[in-house]
Amino acid sequence: DGGITQSPKYLFRKEGQNVTLSCEQNLNHDAMYWYRQDPGQGLRLIYYSQIVNDFQKGDIAEGYSVSREKKESFPLTVTSAQKNPTAFYLCASIDRPRGTDTQYFGPGTRLTVL
């Protein structure tokens, strides 16, 4: 079964802790993305990666870090520098069979700071 998986589904963080959100895809997609969604708002881009060992900052990268050591995996670390991390985090990857940049999303991780 091909798809994008994210874990955990729910995550609780204490103040000052770093946490890592997992994103894995077996779709053989080159590009992967991390978005953040706050209640009643659209998605905002945190980081994206077009190829292995390369990634770029999105619109709201401060307080976050990523790595792309394998094509299938694009983990996101929420550091203690992120002042308001409570949000719904979505990972996506891209499929371009017809030259259209169609992004498909994983199920998301809901992060809550205690």
Add this chain to the structure above:
Amino acid sequence: QKEVEQNSGPLSVPEGAIASLNCTYSDRGSQSFFWYRQYSGKSPELIMFIYSNGDKEDGRFTAQLNKASQYVSLLIRDSQPSDSATYLCAGTGGTSYGKLTFGQGTILTVHP
């Protein structure tokens, strides 16, 4: 700042009616546009994409793109209660390799 703006909601329509969702964008370089549906607590799922001026139909859904007016819309015919969700409009530029800019979403409620 490249922006995508969606018509303010929430939008409420009776079952069987046509729901009209609208979106404007500021970046004239944007080439492809996407409509996603998001149920509460779930991730977005793609409904349609459009990159040519005009209409594109898929079942009960019709996407419309007018690049001169920088306007994208989604029409849902014969609306059903199961269509009740948040609808997200997103656009991408030709050289951005998939970077999407999302609107804030429009909440649609279809009442029986």
